[in-house]
Amino acid sequence: xxxxxxxxxxxxxxxxxxxxxxxxxxxxxxxxxxxxxxxxxxxxxxxxxxxxxxxxxxxxxxxxxxxxxxxxxxxxxxxxxxxxxxxxxxxxxxxxxxxxxxxxxxxxx
Amino acid sequence: xxxxxxxxxxxxxxxxxxxxxxxxxxxxxxxxxxxxxxxxxxxxxxxxxxxxxxxxxxxxxxxxxxxxxxxxxxxxxxxxxxxxxxxxxxxxxxxxxxxxxxxxxxxxxxxx
Numbered sequence: 001x002x003x004x005x006x007x008x009x010x011x012x013x014x015x016x017x018x019x020x021x022x023x024x025x026x027x028x029x030x031x032x033x034x035x036x037x038x039x040x041x042x043x044x045x046x047x048x049x050x051x052x053x054x055x056x057x058x059x060x061x062x063x064x065x066x067x068x069x070x071x072x073x074x075x076x077x078x079x080x081x082x083x084x085x086x087x088x089x090x091x092x093x094x095x096x097x098x099x100x101x102x103x104x105x106x107x108x109x
Numbered sequence: 110x111x112x113x114x115x116x117x118x119x120x121x122x123x124x125x126x127x128x129x130x131x132x133x134x135x136x137x138x139x140x141x142x143x144x145x146x147x148x149x150x151x152x153x154x155x156x157x158x159x160x161x162x163x164x165x166x167x168x169x170x171x172x173x174x175x176x177x178x179x180x181x182x183x184x185x186x187x188x189x190x191x192x193x194x195x196x197x198x199x200x201x202x203x204x205x206x207x208x209x210x211x212x213x214x215x216x217x218x219x220x221x
Contacts, residue, residue: 032208034208034209036210041215042212042214042215043199043201043212043213043214043215044152044199044210044212045212046208046209046210046211049208049209087151087152093208094140094142094157094203094208094210095142095154095157095159095165095167097208098151098153098154098168099144099151099152099153100151101149101150101151102151
């Protein structure tokens, strides 16, 4: 199982771009990288997934360098409602992916 | 559609008692999962089921059992609850070809 390391917490201000980096040095060839968002008292919600290079959807972008030993979730122009915990998961199937402690993002006005 | 429902929303249980947490999904997903989340920690996988009729152990399976008699339901049973099982329990499901898991609202369980 690939272990992931993320910052425990981050602060930002409304309108800023936020980048959360996850380290996964022992990622395997078949592993994908998946990010989830969790609000208090709710279950996690899928944000984005990728294998290499860059993936973008309506919510976020995911940047993965060529060696795939890290990944960066980019949230453009955050708002107060983006305050949440963000989890980085690595694995080749959902049974083997592990949620770490995540990164607690606080967006300030 | 309702997605995933869990019941009860919360429960206080005496140690030594048994309890079944219910989880139902209406998305016809093949795979279902049970997680527990403890204060300040991420989610830990308890058990999973890749398809109806099969189950597997996750990261923290001890003290819990599951069954998957059909596609929609995936109950989690605590045969003899202990205080360390106090936690928030989340059920999730996914299509077998996808990494995207859909989570229920959770059940907050307190074992005294």
